[in-house]
Structure formats: structure tokens, C-alpha cells
Amino acid sequence: TVPNVTLNNGTTIPQLGFGVWQVPDDQAEASVAEALRVGYRSIDTAAIYGNEGGTGRAIAASGVARGDVYLTTKLWNSEQGYDQTLKAFDASLERLGTDYVDLYLIHWQVPEADLFVETFKAFQAIRDGGRAKSIGVSNFTLPNLKRLIAETGEVPAVHQIELHPRFTQTALRAFHREVGIATEAWSPLGQGQVLSDPTIGAIAQAHGVSPAQAILRWHLQLGNVVIPKSVTPARIAQNFDVFGFELTDDEVARISGLDSTEGRIGPDPAEFNLR
Numbered sequence: 001t002v003p004n005v006t007l008n009n010g011t012t013i014p015q016l017g018f019g020v021w022q023v024p025d026d027q028a029e030a031s032v033a034e035a036l037r038v039g040y041r042s043i044d045t046a047a048i049y050g051n052e053g054g055t056g057r058a059i060a061a062s063g064v065a066r067g068d069v070y071l072t073t074k075l076w077n078s079e080q081g082y083d084q085t086l087k088a089f090d091a092s093l094e095r096l097g098t099d100y101v102d103l104y105l106i107h108w109q110v111p112e113a114d115l116f117v118e119t120f121k122a123f124q125a126i127r128d129g130g131r132a133k134s135i136g137v138s139n140f141t142l143p144n145l146k147r148l149i150a151e152t153g154e155v156p157a158v159h160q161i162e163l164h165p166r167f168t169q170t171a172l173r174a175f176h177r178e179v180g181i182a183t184e185a186w187s188p189l190g191q192g193q194v195l196s197d198p199t200i201g202a203i204a205q206a207h208g209v210s211p212a213q214a215i216l217r218w219h220l221q222l223g224n225v226v227i228p229k230s231v232t233p234a235r236i237a238q239n240f241d242v243f244g245f246e247l248t249d250d251e252v253a254r255i256s257g258l259d260s261t262e263g264r265i266g267p268d269p270a271e272f273n274l275r
């Protein structure tokens, strides 16, 4: 009973999914299999993770129909540009062992290369051909997100960004609401670093849940799509068990109050040019 979020093209994405960043291919296969077994129906991978193969094998072996799994992958930075993107997408589908993805994302904007507009034009062609149901971006700054929209005439369906209680992304989330982009949170648990926060601990205790469950609930109540990562079966199950309680508005506000100017854990998209 995971709620869906409706995207700006009328399709829907499960609000809670399973992420496999930093999970080696063989372990990803086991983790995705476990996630599908406990009920997750959305899986988030990327070409650079090196685990599209394991992810695809787990889906194929799961007994869950491909049409019942929401599958996301991402284009790596070195493959940006119109023709390179088309080739890289073919390679991703091949590794995933499927003939379409539900969501294809530009992984990082790579400002130095300045190729994200033509890259997104290739994404539009892929989507128009039916091999990606929805297209979007990840790790964009607000100015470049606005430029992408202005120069392609299309509002991306999804923007996947670092987002957790210490880094709440107020400005981007406000813009997403204004133009109709779904906000998807990567490292929703702050890569585990926010779990020991005393405010989170107190709120979790009040509901008889774990800190991770309290944080995931905070995301869900803010309307974020979340993709927590874990390789631990008990945690995979626990992170999916977040629909039996609700935080008060005050608790949501107290968690949002943990936002800090030093809260970012990953790279700053404005400066991340790794290719």
C-alpha cells in the first residue's frame, strides 16, 4: 500500500522505492531480490553504479511482472551529448535486460561540459519512442533547471536531489511545486548520518519506530519520493514498514528544523564536473 505520486505527464511513481547506489553488482542482485520480496515495486539504479545487470537479473527472477516494477536508471556524465546519449541508453537497456525503463534521468548537470540541453533532447526522442515512460534530471542547480526548461520547452517529470533532514532543499522544492516537478530524495537518511540525531530519536521513540522510519515518514508527509538504500534484509523490510503511523505537523516541522547550511553530504552540482 505504497501511495503513488502523479507526474506531470499523467504517469505515476511509487512514493517509496529502493536504491542501490554503492552496492556491488552481485550484492545488488540479492538486495533487489529481497526488496521485491518484501513488497517494494520501484528500483533506482544508474549506469555508473555498475549494477544494472544485477538489478535486471533480480527483477527477471523475482516473479513480479516487469509491468509491475517501476525501474529508474541514469545516464552517466561521460555519455552526455545527443548521439552518445542514445548509445548509452541502448547499453543500459541491454544490461538491464528490458526493453524500456519507467524513468531515465540525467545523473549530473556537468556545467563545464554544457551538454545537458542536447542530452535532454535525446531523452525526449527516447521517450517519444516509448522506451522511457518518463524523463527527468538529477543533481541540477536551480538556474540550470530553469535553463533546461526554457531551452527544451519541457518541464522534467522528476528532479532527484540530495535531500534529508540536514539538507532540506527549500528553494528547489518550492520551484518544483511551482512548475510541477516531482521531488525525489537521494540519501533520504543522510547516508545514515542523521539517524543518531537526538530530535529524530525522540520523535521516533514517541511513535515506537526507528529513527530511519521517522525520517522516511517525514519525507512521505512532505510529498517527497524516497529511495532509501540498504543491503541489510532487516533494514530493507523496516524501511518499507512506514505506513502504519503518522507524524504530527509539529514533528514534521521539528525535523525540517534540522536543516543546516553545512548539511550537504555529497558533491555540489554547481561544481561537480567529473566525467
Ligand code: A2P
Binding pocket: 019, 186, 187, 188, 189, 190, 191, 192, 195, 210, 212, 213, 227, 228, 229, 230, 231, 232, 235, 236, 238, 239
Ligand atoms: P546498510 O546498507 O549497511 O544497511 P541513504 O539511503 O540515506 O544513503 O542511507 C543509506 C545508509 O543508511 C546505509 O549505510 C545503510 O546501511 C543505512 N541504513 C539504511 N536503512 C537503515 C535503517 N533502517 N537503520 C539503520 N541504518 C540504515
